[in-house]
Amino acid sequence: MMTNLFSVFDPSSSIFNLSLNWMSTFLGLLLIPSAYWLMPSRWHIFWNSILITLHKEFKTLLGPSGHSGSTFIFVSLFSLILFNNFMGLFPYIFTSTSHLTLTLTLALPLWLCFMLYGWINHTQHMFAHLVPQGTPAVLMPFMVCIETISNIIRPGTLAVRLAANMIAGHLLLTLLGNTGPSLSYAIVSLLLIGQIALLVLESAVAIIQSYVFAVLSTLYSSEVN
Template sequence: MMNLFSIFDPISSIFNLPLNWISSIIGLLMLPQIYWYIMPRMNMIFLSVSKKIHYEMKVLMGNKKNYGSTLILFSLFMFIFFNNLLGLFPYIFTSSSHLTFTLTMALPLWLSFIMFGWIKNTNHMFAHLVPQNTPPILMPFMVMIETISNMIRALTLSVRLTANMIAGHLLMTLLSSLGMTINSSYIMFLLFIQIMLLILESAVAIIQSYVFMILSTLYYSEVN
């Protein structure tokens, strides 16, 4: 040591690589692993959306303990949403615009609700056929109307989703076919309309999956 202060600057090296500053990194290695964990932004958005949807479904279902029900319906929402969204990309089959796809989800869901309601809550299902304060003369008609409305719920769920997806895609296809026939001066205007329709269809993809989930939640709350 040339002087007293040289002890604060030792010369350490391996293969001529200076190692003096590694001592400042050693302390960082002692931190717990959770300190380095930062949730990705997509995960944060997904978790915040799922918490809000779970809370909304619990409000619709009431204060009853429905373990797993919100998880199943939220998974259904995400499945329909991603299928709707993928259908907006070129050369990708839009499965949600076919009744085979929508009926496969709506029919078993509706059938399980109906079976659960009539087996577990028979009196409640009979009482639900006649709304409160209905005049006695109208009770037979109300029973018929409520029965028909309950029977066609699976069909209305599936047709609503299919019709909305077909309508938007059909309009975009018809407008895009005009690109080869109209004057080149109108191409930019047509492109602008197509972009606006694409944004609208993106919103429809979210809204229709949300409507499917909310209506399924309401049907579940009616039989429980």
């Protein structure tokens, strides 16, 4: 029995007091060996075309000053988040991206590495970013405070955006699903149509949120060069 609405997101499956819910995060590793087959399937050709498109886009966002090969970090990040978002849409599978434990683990080290690299190697450039071009001298102290705060909260906004979007859709699906047994057959048929429409919407959200997370991480990294 659920104690509260958010208990559907609590880790519950365990063997010998070891939580197995997070194992769904690593199931994507099982798909990697098949990518090395001699004759790729249509699925692999389709997925490779997506990754190549993302690689070109991230390379454009990073600009000429970006290090070669750095786009693969963000392409891998996109793939990991997308896989876990879709895994959460299946029944009885733990949605790891709806937990700040995972989203903050992805966002915080990335942001910290960008900041350390930027302040150590491009200190003057980082100071220049705190004051936007054309700011009046009177507003400069305030702009420095605002830019500093907006810079500090970046990993939090990245993590909360992803987790909140994943939680919101799943909660709505859970709420509508729990009302099913008490409804008539006619209304249940409408409810099923609504659930399918929500599931399609959640699939779109799963793609969009993984793309947004990867693109914003790329933009944050491009600012430190």
